[in-house]
Amino acid sequence: MNCDRHLNHRTVFSFLAVRLTATTLLASSLLVYDAIAPYAWSASRWFGQSNIAIAQDAEESVNVRVYSAASPAVVSIETATGSGSGSIISADGLVMTNAHVLGSAQTATVVLADGRRFEGEVIAFGEGGLDLAAIRIPNQRNLPTISLARPNSVQVGQRAFAIGNPFGRFQGTFTTGIVSRVDATRGLVQTDAAINPGNSGGPLLNSQGQMIGVNSAIFNPRGSAGNTGIGFAIAIDRVQSFLTAVEEGRAPRTAQQSPMLGGGKPAQRIGLNSSPLSGNLDGESSVLPSDGSFFNAYTFEGRAGQRVVIEMTSDELNPYLILLKPDGTDLAQDDNSAGGNNARVTAVLPGDGLYTVLANSNQAGETGRYQLRVTAPTTTTSTRAVVLLQEQGTLGPRSPQWPEDGSPYQEYQFTGRAGQVVSIEMASPDFETYLMLFGEDGQLVERSNVPNPQNPNASMLVSLPATGTYRVIANAYSRTGRGSYVLTVRQEE
Secondary structure, three states: OOOOOOOOOOOOOOOOOOOOHHHHHHHHHOOOOHHHHHHHHHHHHHHHHHHHHHHHHHHHHHHHHHHHHHHHHEEEEEOOOOEEEEEEEEOOOEEEEOHHHHOOOOEEEEEOOOOOEEEEEEEEEOHHHOOOEEEEOOOOOOOOOOOEOOOOOOOOOOEEEEEEOHHHOOOOEEEEEEEEEEEOOOOEEEEOOOOOOOOOOOEEEOOOOOEEEEEEOOOOOOOOOOOOOOEEEEEHHHHHHHHHHHHOOOOOOOOOOOOOOOOOOOOEEOOOOOOOEEEEEOOOOEEOOOOOOEEEEEEEEEOOOOEEEEEEEOOOOOEEEEEEOOOOOEEEEEOOOOOOOOEEEEEEOOOOEEEEEEEEEOOOOOOEEEEEEEEOOOOOOOOOOEEEEEEEEEEOOOOOEOOOOOOEEEEEEEEEOOOOEEEEEEEOOOOOEEEEEEOOOOOEEEEOOOOEOOEOOEEEEEEOOOOEEEEEEEEEOOOOOOEEEEEEEEEOO
16 A cells, blocks of 8 residues: 655745844955954854844744734633644634534533633534634633734735644644745645644734634645644635624534535535445546645545445546545545555544545546445454454653653554554553554554543554554653553454
8 A cells, every 4th residue: 555645745945034234344344454354254253143143032022922912812622532722713702613623523622721621512614614613602701812814914925823732732832934825716824834633723823913824634644644844724714704604693503514625625425335436536626735636525424333445446547545534634545455556445433423535546637537435344243353462561750751741651562454453442540541653654643532531541443554563652641640551452353
C-alpha cells in the first residue's frame, strides 16, 4: 500500500526588514576618516544589532498584545468522543467551533481559559458540509469575546496567529506565522502558523487580535499526522455568513453531511450492501489541497464495531480510496489492495456516525470512470480476537517523561501488517490512562480520546496503514499519574 504520495511540503518564507541606517552612515564615513575605521566597523555592528533587537521587541509586543486580547475568549470543547477548540462570539454565550469537533453530539462541555466549565447546547451547523457549528451556553451575560475582522480584509503576507488546545491537552497554546494564500473560491485561508489536532475550531487572528478565520482540520494524509507546515482556516467571509444564519434562525440544527475539507461539493449518500455505483473523476470533481488530485465524496451511516469493505475499480485511472471518520479525521487509505491498480479498504468502524469515502486518484490530474461499492459483510461464526501484546507495568517517579508535558510513560512494540485492524487498551485502577501509536517512520498514527470520569481507561481501534513495527506509548494523562496498568493489543479480524 502506497500512502506517501499525499505528503504536504512546507513552504519556507524568509523576510528581512531591518534598516541599518546607522551602519550606512558610518560606512560612508570610512571614505574620509580611515583612521577610525575599526571604530566605525564596531559601531556599525552595534547599531545593526540594536535595530534587530528593536524589531524583535516590537514583534514580541505584538505577540503579547494579540494573545492577551484574544486568549480569554478561546475555549476548549469536549464531547463524549473527542475534543477541540472554539471561540466565544457573544457575551451571552454564543460559541463557534468546527462541526467535526462535535460530530453528532447534541451537547458539549465548554472550558474557558480561566478554568470555568459550562454545559452548552449545540444549536446550529454549517450548510452544505461547511465545517462550522454553534453552541449556546445558557444564562450568561458577561463572557469575554473575540472580535471579527472585516470581510475581504485578509491579505497574503500579513501576520497570522493561532490559539487552541492541541491534542486536547495544551489549552491556550499560541503559535505564529503568516497568511500564505487566500483561496476565495473555496473560502479558505492558508497559513504556516502551526495548527495541530485539537486546534480545530479555534481562531486564526490578525495583528489586532481579530478573527480572520476558523482553524479547520483539513484532511492530512496518513503519515503526516499533526502539523505539516501548511494549515487551513475557514475564511472570515464564510464565518460571518454562518453567524448571520445562526442569528436569523436559518442554520440547520443537525449536520447535513460529514464535514470535510472545510466545505466542498455535497457528498452523495450511499447505502451499505447496495449495487455498485458508477462515477467519474474530472474537472467538475473536488480537489485535494494536499496534492491537487480529483476526488468525489460519498457518505454512509455506520455503527461502532461494524466491519466494512470498500472497493474502487477502474480501467481508466489508478484508484485511491480514503475513509474518514465522522469527525473528519483519517481512518484508512488504500492504493492497490484489490489487485492491479484497484483499491480496497477494510476497516472496523470505531463509533456510530456518518462516515465519508473519498473516491480519489493516485496522481494529480488523473481522470476517468470508476465503480465504487461499500459493503458490510455479515458472518454467522464469531472470530476470536488474537492477543498480539499484553504487558503489565507501573508508572512512577523513575518512568521516562513525555517531553511535551512531563507525564510518565512506557514504550512497547508490536509488528503489524497493512490493513490489519487492532484494538489497544490501557487499563489502570490508579490513574487516568492515555495512549499514542506511532508507525515505523515515527509519525503519529492514532491517539486515544481524552479520558472522562465514566471511562478513565484509554482505548482505540486502528486499521494499520502499513506493514512494519509499531510503537505504543502507554502514558498517564497527567504528570501526576502513578500506579499499575495492563496494556493489551489485540487483532480484531
